[in-house]
Amino acid sequence: MKPENNPDELIDRYLRDESASPSPGFTEQVISCTRRTSTISRFTKWILPLAACLAFAAVFMDLLKKDSSQPEPPAPVADQFAFDDILLLAEPLDETSPLLDEETLELFALLSE
């Protein structure tokens, strides 16, 4: 059987695709691409740890600042709220004279004498 009539021969010739090749300049294109990729990977190799270090340093500095500064006033407790409320209630009475009973008035009179 002639090669051109042998089906397997024809199939193999088609599969081998021997005339096909990448476009001219392919090698240069790949080399520049690999260089670019390796530069990026080199960059990312140290930029990520550096970023992590900077973030850690920022958090650490913040913590140090907090430690060295004035202690924060203690959080108001429930009793203090009640005392503030009493003061607020007392404020409107500043201008008015207190209502005193008779015994107290007598005591004030004795003292003044």
Next chain:
Amino acid sequence: MSILLPDSSPSFSFPGFGIISSMVESDNPSKPDADGDESQTLMLRIASGDDVALTLLINRWKNPLFRFFDRSLNNHADAEDLTQKVFVKLHAAVSRYKPKAKFSTYIFTIARRLLLDEFKRRSRRPEDLTDPLDIKSPIVHGNSRNELEGALEQCLAGIPENQRTALLLRVQRELSYSEIAEIMSASQAAVKTWIYRAREEARKSLSEFRKSNHET
């Protein structure tokens, strides 16, 4: 043909592609692996920063890889893109490369992984977004050679990926069944079946084409 391994461990690893065990015996050593041996040396030279070695490696493997992708994808632009990606991956892994197995097995394992990724990407991408410039020039009618190629092209596009890849590796690279099995992470029996079925399909397409051509 026995492949001399540098140490007792019969495997090599490639980052992101798992462990690839090496072949100790080749069942069909139709092609000497001088290319592969030299490529291993080139890889070691690239690792030491030799740019000339990189150029030599690309020039040595660009055509086999391009032809493999071209027949798998039937698209020149995508074939070129994937060929480039293989070299980028190789270059990225060069410092970790250990020459423990045949270089062709190593490089075509990477190629096949990238091919599978491309098929996944294509399955996610709608057909109508394909750049018209990416599509190959249509088959010229009236030319029986081109029509024959068209029939085989359709046949190849219609068969499952594993059958097509196995047949391409067998015919294009003349790899042994065990090497193809390594690349495709399959048994030799499965590879033989895939190749047989793919060839049967191709024969069928060819005979149908001849019949229809004879009738017209």
